[in-house]
Amino acid sequence: LNTMTLAGLIIALGAVVDDAIIDVENILRRLREHRAGGGERPTASIILEASLEVRSPIVYATMIIVAAAVPVFLLPGLTASFFRPLAITYTLAILASMVVALTVTPALTYLLLHKASLKRARSPLVGWLQRGYSRWLARIVARPRWAYATFAIVAVLGVGVAPQLGQSLFPAFQQRDILIHWDAIPGTSDAEIQRVTLALSTQLRAIPGVTNFGAHIGRARQGEEVVGINAAEIWLRIDQKADYDTTIGRIRDVINSYPGLYRDVQTYLNERIEEVLTGSREPIVVRVYGQDLTVMRGKANQIRDLVAGVSGVVDPHVDLSVDTPQIQVRVNLDRAARYGLKPGDVRRAAATIIAGEEVGDVFRDGKVYGVMVWSVPSARTSVSSIGDLLVDTPSGQKVPIRDVADITMSANPNAVTREGGSRYLDVTANVSGRDLASVVQEIQGKVAGVQYPRGYHAEVLGEYQERQNVQNRLLLTAVIAAVAIFLLLQASFNSWRLATFAFLTLPMALVGGALAIYAASGTVSIGALVGFFTVFGIAARNGILLINHCQHLERDEGEPFGPALVIRGARERLSPILMTSLATGLALVPLVILGPRPGHEIDYPLAIVILGGLGTSTLLTLLVVPPLYLRFARPVRSGHSHPGGLAEDATQQLGAPVQ
Structure with missing residues (x-):
C-alpha cells in the first residue's frame, strides 16, 4: 500500500x-x-x-x-x-x-x-x-x-x-530534504571551492529550522554523475516544526549572496523527476541549437536575460560550458619523418606521458588493481616541461617531444553536448510563486522574438513540454x-x-x-x-x-x-x-x-x-x-x-x- x-x-x-x-x-x-x-x-x-x-x-x-x-x-x-x-x-x-x-x-x-x-x-x-x-x-x-x-x-x-x-505537471513537492547544486567556474581550485562551501555551511546551519547539513565536492570518476572538482552538492534537512516556505526563502537568500556561482534549491524528488523528463535539473529548459559555441553562448546569454525578466522565474542560468586551458600537441610531419616517427606514434607517446595509459592489472589479496604508465607530476606542470619529455624512435634514439611536435596552450570548451547531430546549450531556470504554464507561455513569446543566424534555433523544453x-x-x-x-x-x-x-x-x-x-x-x-x-x-x-x-x-x-x-x-x-x-x-x-x-x-x-x-x-x-x-x-x-x-x-x- x-x-x-x-x-x-x-x-x-x-x-x-x-x-x-x-x-x-x-x-x-x-x-x-x-x-x-x-x-x-x-x-x-x-x-x-x-x-x-x-x-x-x-x-x-x-x-x-x-x-x-x-x-x-x-x-x-x-x-x-x-x-x-x-x-x-x-x-x-x-x-x-x-x-x-x-x-x-x-x-x-x-x-x-x-x-x-x-x-x-x-x-x-x-x-x-x-x-x-x-x-x-x-x-x-x-x-x-x-x-x-x-x-x-x-x-x-x-x-x-x-x-x-x-x-x-506536478504540484510543488514540500519534502524536508533539500538538495543544493553549488558549481563554481571550471578551473576553480579544490582549496577555493572547499573554502566557499565551508563558509556557506556556517551560514546555512545558522538558519532557524535547518537541522542537518552535508556536502561533497567533486565526484569519483567511475561514479554515476561525473563532475569536476569545481562542483559540489549540499544536502539540508528542514525541521518538521519549521515553516517550510519561510525557511526555503532564507536558504535562497543565503546562497544568492554568493555571486559568480551557479546554484539552485530543489527537493530530491523534484530533481529526479526533472532529470528523467528532460535530462536537466530544472523545470524550465530553453535549448539553443547550433555549431559555433561562441554564437550559441551569445544567444544563450541573450535568452537568459529575457527569461530573468519573467515574473516567477528564479535561478536563471546558462550551462557552465566555458573555455578551459588545454594542452595541444600538434605533430610536425616533416620533423617527425626525419626520426622515422609517424604521427600516431607521437600522439600515443604524448598521451601516455601527459594523461597516462593503463597497461595491465595486478592481483593482490583477491582484488584487481590497474597498472598505469604515467610521467612524474613535475614533468607535466608546464608547456616547457612537457616539451622536454622524451619519445622513443625506431632507431632506439630518444628525442624531446618539442623536436617533433608543436606544443601550445589553447582554450577549448570543457564540455560539448549534442542532440540529433547538433550541438546545444541549455538555458535553465526554476519557478516560484507562479504556475509553470503561464511562465513558460511568456518565455515562449520572448524566445520567439529572438533573431538567429542560419542553422541556429531554440526550443522551450522541460516539465511543461511533458x-x-x-x-x-x-x-x-x-x-x-x-x-x-x-x-x-x-x-x-x-x-x-x-x-x-x-x-x-x-x-x-x-x-x-x-x-x-x-x-x-x-x-x-x-x-x-x-x-x-x-x-x-x-x-x-x-x-x-x-x-x-x-x-x-x-x-x-x-x-x-x-x-x-x-x-x-x-x-x-x-x-x-x-x-x-x-x-x-x-x-x-x-x-x-x-x-x-x-x-x-x-x-x-x-x-x-x-x-x-x-x-x-x-x-x-x-x-x-x-x-x-x-x-x-x-x-x-x-x-x-x-x-x-x-x-x-x-x-x-x-x-x-x-x-
Whole structure:
C-alpha cells in the first residue's frame, strides 16, 4: 500500500456504499410492499426479483465509472508511474463492489432477513430530508425555469473560471530534504571551492529550522554523475516544526549572496523527476541549437536575460560550458619523418606521458588493481616541461617531444553536448510563486522574438513540454472514453434523446471541482485532472441511477409520466445519493485538512477537485436533472417483460413466506 493506492480506495468508497444501499434498499422496499399486500410468495423469490431490478443500472453505472478511469490507465511516461496504482485500485474496488452487490448482498439479505421482522420505523433524519426535498423539488418542477437558470449559472461559472486556472505537471513537492547544486567556474581550485562551501555551511546551519547539513565536492570518476572538482552538492534537512516556505526563502537568500556561482534549491524528488523528463535539473529548459559555441553562448546569454525578466522565474542560468586551458600537441610531419616517427606514434607517446595509459592489472589479496604508465607530476606542470619529455624512435634514439611536435596552450570548451547531430546549450531556470504554464507561455513569446543566424534555433523544453504531451494523450483518450460513456448511457436508457440530455449535463458537475481548485491553489496539476475524471464518473453514475429508477417506476410500477413520477423517483434516490457523496467526501476531508504536506502533494489537489465536484454533481443530480428529465424524456411503454416470474419459479423451494 502507498498513498496513491489508498487514495484509490478512498475515492471508490462512495460507489461501494451506493452499491450496497441500492440493493438492500430495493430488497427491503419490495419485502415491505409484499408483506403489506398479504402475499405468500417465498422470501428468496422476492429478494432475487428485487436484486434483478437494480442489476442493469448497477452494471451500467459501474461500466461508466470504469470508462471514465480508462484515460488514467493510458497516461504516458513518468506520470503513469504515479497514477496507474490509483486507477488500478479504484477500478478493481468498483468492479469488486459490483460483483458483491449482485451476488453476496442478496445472499446475506436472505440469510439475515428471511425470518426477521420488517416493522422498523424510518430514520427521523431521512424522513425530514425527504419531506423537505420533496417540497423544494415540487416547486422547482412547477417552475422549471429555476432549474434552467441554475444550469446556465453553473455553465457561466465554469467558463469564467477555466481560463483563470494555471497549469503544472506536478504540484510543488514540500519534502524536508533539500538538495543544493553549488558549481563554481571550471578551473576553480579544490582549496577555493572547499573554502566557499565551508563558509556557506556556517551560514546555512545558522538558519532557524535547518537541522542537518552535508556536502561533497567533486565526484569519483567511475561514479554515476561525473563532475569536476569545481562542483559540489549540499544536502539540508528542514525541521518538521519549521515553516517550510519561510525557511526555503532564507536558504535562497543565503546562497544568492554568493555571486559568480551557479546554484539552485530543489527537493530530491523534484530533481529526479526533472532529470528523467528532460535530462536537466530544472523545470524550465530553453535549448539553443547550433555549431559555433561562441554564437550559441551569445544567444544563450541573450535568452537568459529575457527569461530573468519573467515574473516567477528564479535561478536563471546558462550551462557552465566555458573555455578551459588545454594542452595541444600538434605533430610536425616533416620533423617527425626525419626520426622515422609517424604521427600516431607521437600522439600515443604524448598521451601516455601527459594523461597516462593503463597497461595491465595486478592481483593482490583477491582484488584487481590497474597498472598505469604515467610521467612524474613535475614533468607535466608546464608547456616547457612537457616539451622536454622524451619519445622513443625506431632507431632506439630518444628525442624531446618539442623536436617533433608543436606544443601550445589553447582554450577549448570543457564540455560539448549534442542532440540529433547538433550541438546545444541549455538555458535553465526554476519557478516560484507562479504556475509553470503561464511562465513558460511568456518565455515562449520572448524566445520567439529572438533573431538567429542560419542553422541556429531554440526550443522551450522541460516539465511543461511533458505536461503538454500528457495533456494531449489525456484529451485523445478522454474523447474515446466520452464516446464509450455516451453509448453506455444510450444502452441503459434505450433512448438517444435521454442519453444526449444526460451526457450534456455531466460537464456541469466539474464546475465545483474547478471552483475548489481555483480557491485552493489556482493551478491544475495532473492530480487535479485525475480528480476531474473521477467526478465525471461519479456524476454519470448518480445520473444514470436516478433516470433508470424513474423509468423503472413508470414501466414496472405503473407510475404515470409526470411531475409526481420525478418527485417520487428523486425522493427515493435521495438517501443513496447523499450517502455516496457523504461517504466519499468525509473520507477525503482528512486529505484536504492536512493540505499539501510531504507525501500528499499529489493527493491534495485530487481530493480538492473531487470534494468540490461532489458538491455540484450532487446538487445537479437532485435539483436540475429531475425537471430536465421531465422536459426531455418521453413516456415509457409499460408492460415490458421482467425476469420476476422466472425468479419466482426458480426459488419456490428456497424461500419461506415473509414474516
